[in-house]
Amino acid sequence: NAGVTQTPKFQVLKTGQSMTLQCAQDMNHNSMYWYRQDPGMGLRLIYYSASEGTTDKGEVPNGYNVSRLNKREFSLRLESAAPSQTSVYFCASSPGSYTDTQYFGPGTRLTVL
Amino acid sequence: DQQVKQNSPSLSVQEGRISILNCDYTNSMFDYFLWYKKYPAEGPTFLISISSIKDKNEDGRFTVFLNKSAKHLSLHIVPSQPGDSAVYFCAASLKTSYDKVIFGPGTSLSVIP
Numbered sequence: 001n002a003g004v005t006q007t008p009k010f011q012v013l014k015t016g017q018s019m020t021l022q023c024a025q026d027m028n029h030n031s032m033y034w035y036r037q038d039p040g041m042g043l044r045l046i047y048y049s050a051s052e053g054t055t056d057k058g059e060v061p062n063g064y065n066v067s068r069l070n071k072r073e074f075s076l077r078l079e080s081a082a083p084s085q086t087s088v089y090f091c092a093s094s095p096g097s098y099t100d101t102q103y104f105g106p107g108t109r110l111t112v113l
Numbered sequence: 114d115q116q117v118k119q120n121s122p123s124l125s126v127q128e129g130r131i132s133i134l135n136c137d138y139t140n141s142m143f144d145y146f147l148w149y150k151k152y153p154a155e156g157p158t159f160l161i162s163i164s165s166i167k168d169k170n171e172d173g174r175f176t177v178f179l180n181k182s183a184k185h186l187s188l189h190i191v192p193s194q195p196g197d198s199a200v201y202f203c204a205a206s207l208k209t210s211y212d213k214v215i216f217g218p219g220t221s222l223s224v225i226p
Contacts, residue, residue, distance in 0.1 A: 004156070042202060043157070043216040058213065090156050102214065104156030
């Protein structure tokens with residue numbers, strides 16, 4: 001099992017460019033999440049998907065869109081990147097209950113110039 | 114305002130001694146707490162959790178203590194090993210928001226051989 005995979009690992013964008021971060025899990029989990037990690041801020045939830053076909057905003061959704069393509073895949077799109085979106089992005093999945101452990105991918109380091 | 118706080122950004126401990134990582138939260142409705150560990154260039158991994166109906170949970174060298182009246186939890190690592198050097202995130206979740214977990218900013222632990 002690969003667990004949670006993310007692509008790409010690194011990306012540099014210019015302000016205004018768009019890109020999609022891909023995430024896939026092979027654990028048959030119902031819930032998937034996108035977080036960003038910034039120094040001194042911990043992990044902040046951007047969007048989550050409680051189950052296939054549903055998505056909801058987290059704490060910091062502005063400037064992002066998501067798609068739960070199927071049970072395995074959950075993508076994060078930046079339509080017009082801004083320097084404030086420079087961060088490390090983590091995708092995670094969990095079976096679904098609030099007490100369930102979340103399993104994280106290795107992260108994508110994004111720099112917006 | 115951060116709902117989950119880890120007031121020590123870093124901590125250094127000698128190998129073999131006890132490491133104590135602290136976490137405070139503001140929302141008394143949180144009813145489940147988790148600790149995640151993160152190595153550089155990797156995603157966080159689950160370490161240990163505790164339900165609000167308990168005041169202690171132990172797993173090998175790791176013990177989490179919960180003081181609900183003080184809204185405080187702590188992670189004890191005994192004995193500390195160099196491989197424990199990592200960033201530790203405290204996290205809390207709400208039964209009514211079962212898909213959302215609030216993370217603290219993290220504490221970087223260095224275990225000195």
